[in-house]
Amino acid sequence: MLDKDYFSLEGKKGMVLGIANEHSIAYGCARACRALGAELAITYLNDKARPFVEPCAKAVDAELFLPCDVTKPGELEALFDAIRARWGRLDFAIHSIAFAPREDLHGRLVDSSAAGFGLAVDVSAHSFLRMARLAEPLMTDGGSLFAMTFQGAERVVKTYNLMGPVKAALEAAVRYVAAELGPKEIRAFAVSPGPLPTRAASGLKDFDELVEEARTKSLLGRLATPDDVGALVALLATRTGAMLTGQTIYVDGGYHIKG
Template sequence: MERDTHLQGKVALIVGVANSHSIASGCAHAFAAAGAEMALTYLNDKAHPHVQPVADDVGAHLLLPLDVEVDGEMEAVFAAIKARWGRLDILVHSIAYCPAEDLQGRVVDCSQAGFLRAMDISVHSLIRMARLAEPLMDKGGSLLTMSYYGGEKVVDRYNVMGPVKAALEGTVRSLAVELGPRDIRVNALSPGPLLTRAGSGIAHFDELIDAARQRSPQRSLVSIEEVGKVAAMYASDATRLISGETIHIDGGLHVRA
């Protein structure tokens, strides 16, 4: 069988690999299979041992620290990419965070500090990355971020992350309009519930997973591998005229009332 090389020669930055089970890891493996060269990031020294095996598996050229709350780290990542390749074709933004006490409570009880931190890490970081990526995408490019259906409808126990994801999807649309003239497209992928460490922070997450499996028209949960394949497609030139979209990868779950 002929090897898929539709990302051959593309340079990709994948932000948000936590371990081999994270969505960003699924994207990294799919990009590697399609021939992309990659830079990955890890949150901190504690996370590094969990991300290094992924970087090794996909043959990442760079593995760099990136905590978006630490001044200068984001700029250092993009400077390293410029030094290594001189350009960037693909950016995957797969990070989100909310303090547990705010995530597991009602939206009406969310603290100001918790809300602002969730918005900064989950949404404004995409804006900051887009600003840094823009001059490196002088021949166009693809920005992808990760959303969830809770940004469109109220999902039980998703709580304050619903408004945060709604803001993320609105940001995607604005960035798509602003960056479109430079042939940079911006899209959000919206997978159904996944068995990831990030998802497990949601209260009663097992119930959410079971409900998704039962209500999905295809009666199955999405996997990180499937999300990675869709990400690789939207990173490719085949989708160069698709921008500002939220693409659901959930077995049809989002169409259910």
């Protein structure tokens, strides 16, 4: 028999990586998880980003608010050390970061530099694996891991360029993490919204055209919002999602099924 605990995160501890400001997908996830009762650790990229993220952390009563730049050796590890010291465990972790050098992102994929491609994969995909490795020993009663992706991972999307194969690598990483950590009841998901007008997405070439195409193709006639994404992530982190893992889950109003 179902009870309210199936739809609750009361007493659960979660980490959110990637809030840039109040419009971030990661912030939508943090709000939704907090609304279901979760206690949160929130990160900010650096001192320049902190003033934009700190109000978000305060709004969700974050118990931990720490810097984390995954390109800086030791910062991700320091974050998990702080989580271990404060809570001794972790129930869910949300990865919502991506980066590619502008010159590589705006050019043809075949012209991308090895350094730019490598950096994009490191920040956007491999850091998810690092997060999973650090989260694993803290998820002693199981848990859930989330990564943000986009349909450009599986079909050619105009102007998505370099990030297409990078997100494809991320989605494959999610599937393999789900397989490797499943015996410990640690689940993994790739969440795929359509294009959202966030700070990170604004770096894509001709992004406005991509947004308008998604709006036109959405079966529901609108784009997803960070709160739409957050609601799904929060639900999957509860007992309701206990038998789901390894999937790429779309939150795009049906955009992805139209050619």
